Amino acid sequence: MSTILVKNAKVVTVNEQDQIFDCANILINDKLIQKISAEPIKDKVDKIIDATGKLVLPGLINAHTHAAMTLVRGYCDNQNLDKWLETVGPIEQKMQPEDVYWGTMLAITEMIRNGITCFLDMYLHFGNISQAIIDSGIRGLNSLALIDIDQMDKIDLDNKLYIIKNWQNKGDGRLTTCFGPHAPYTCSGLLLRNVSNLARKNNLPIHIHLAETKKEISDIKRKYQMSPVELMVKYDFFSQNHVIVAHGIWLTDRDMTIFKNNKVSVVTCPSSNLKLNAGICPTQQLTNHGVNVAIGTDGAASNNSLDVLAEAKLVALVAKYFSQDASALSANLALKMATINGAKALKLNDKTGSIEEGKLADLIIMDLNGPQYLPNHNLISNLIYAGKSSDTETVIVNGKILMENKKIIAFDEEKVKREFNKRVGTLFEE
Numbered sequence: 001m002s003t004i005l006v007k008n009a010k011v012v013t014v015n016e017q018d019q020i021f022d023c024a025n026i027l028i029n030d031k032l033i034q035k036i037s038a039e040p041i042k043d044k045v046d047k048i049i050d051a052t053g054k055l056v057l058p059g060l061i062n063a064h065t066h067a068a069m070t071l072v073r074g075y076c077d078n079q080n081l082d083k084w085l086e087t088v089g090p091i092e093q094k095m096q097p098e099d100v101y102w103g104t105m106l107a108i109t110e111m112i113r114n115g116i117t118c119f120l121d122m123y124l125h126f127g128n129i130s131q132a133i134i135d136s137g138i139r140g141l142n143s144l145a146l147i148d149i150d151q152m153d154k155i156d157l158d159n160k161l162y163i164i165k166n167w168q169n170k171g172d173g174r175l176t177t178c179f180g181p182h183a184p185y186t187c188s189g190l191l192l193r194n195v196s197n198l199a200r201k202n203n204l205p206i207h208i209h210l211a212e213t214k215k216e217i218s219d220i221k222r223k224y225q226m227s228p229v230e231l232m233v234k235y236d237f238f239s240q241n242h243v244i245v246a247h248g249i250w251l252t253d254r255d256m257t258i259f260k261n262n263k264v265s266v267v268t269c270p271s272s273n274l275k276l277n278a279g280i281c282p283t284q285q286l287t288n289h290g291v292n293v294a295i296g297t298d299g300a301a302s303n304n305s306l307d308v309l310a311e312a313k314l315v316a317l318v319a320k321y322f323s324q325d326a327s328a329l330s331a332n333l334a335l336k337m338a339t340i341n342g343a344k345a346l347k348l349n350d351k352t353g354s355i356e357e358g359k360l361a362d363l364i365i366m367d368l369n370g371p372q373y374l375p376n377h378n379l380i381s382n383l384i385y386a387g388k389s390s391d392t393e394t395v396i397v398n399g400k401i402l403m404e405n406k407k408i409i410a411f412d413e414e415k416v417k418r419e420f421n422k423r424v425g426t427l428f429e430e
């Protein structure tokens with residue numbers, strides 16, 4: 001058990017009341033935020049962090065990524081999704097468990113540096129991703145990727161369920177696990193229906209790519225005379241399940257109402273969507289429908305960075321353009337999407353996503369001394385439109401310091417880079 005006191009910080013809590021403290025003290029006891037107070041806290045503590053002139057924020061949440069795709073960053077730019085999948089596929093088939101481990105570790109290093117304390121992953125070699133989450137100190141929801149179209153072997157779902165349960169809550173509770181059927185065009189109807197039933201019975205979330213490209217929409221329309229979202233309803237995918245949809249670009253009003261009625265969260269990934277020319281997620285419209293919208297980076301092969309704060313700015317800008325309305329999607333809402341909405345999507349909002357007494361201590365400290373934070377007419381506006389994720393100095397997850405004054409102390413960053421480079425060398429050698 002250790003105690004940390006963060007002193008004299010500006011605190012943006014992202015709680016229900018959007019409370020901001022100009023100068024507050026935060027007492028962290030073991031994993032939890034025990035106390036937040038504008039008054040001095042006099043408890044004896046193990047460590048004091050003086051945050052005078054600095055900003056404390058809830059850790060940012062990356063609600064959709066394929067972390068190990070750092071291995072293929074920059075390898076397949078300038079391609080539409082179909083062509084891109086064709087380029088990446090052969091490399092993925094060569095990936096060894098060790099590749100995925102070090103690819104994920106590099107991604108986690110980048111995410112911590114960018115103030116991200118929690119992410120939702122979907123990729124191959126589930127166990128190695130889980131191990132990287134445990135070893136690094138970050139929080140993660142790891143979805144077990146499932147694809148059965150064009151696969152020789154039938155998926156043994158009982159075995160998959162066993163694996164998911166086996167890793168659940170490891171790493172001091174930082175790792176959670178769930179199902180990740182990849183997409184309606186890579187999974188059979190039978191698989192989607194069976195996953196849905198198993199998830200419901202076992203109270204496990206489901207993560208899926210849905211309504212990402214025009215081609216997906218037209219292919220499904222031709223085959224089933226309905227939208228991908230309606231097809232999921234046909235498979236009884238949403239009811240009494242916690243579903244996290246990545247992308248949700250091509251949606252009808254009816255689709256959005258289905259999401260709202262079934263408490264489906266949508267994770268928008270604007271950089272990836274723009275780069276692959278997939279389209280624009282109607283984030284303001286979804287919000288108006290009462291749908292929870294969170295932010296993801298998608299993988300580093302289609303973004304190409306893992307920077308939620310940068311995505312938050314883009315989310316706001318793209319929504320204004322898409323809605324033809326400069327008042328669409330405020331900086332305040334963008335910040336919520338990057339924090340508490342992400343926690344809601346990952347079913348972790350009773351534990352993380354805001355700075356509140358009794359919640360887990362997942363928070364970041366940012367340096368506010370840069371010229372980009374002046375003048376201070378509106379702190380949240382400065383943060384979203386002018387702020388830099390590289391201003392993140394200190395990152396705390398589960399009450400443990402992962403990065404202090406821009407130095408990662410939870411693991412050996414140089415070793416991660418070294419091992420990562422070795423794996424890339426082997427993976428791409430002729």
Ligand SMILES: [Zn+2]
Nearest residue numbers: 209246298299
């Ligand atoms: Zn994705």
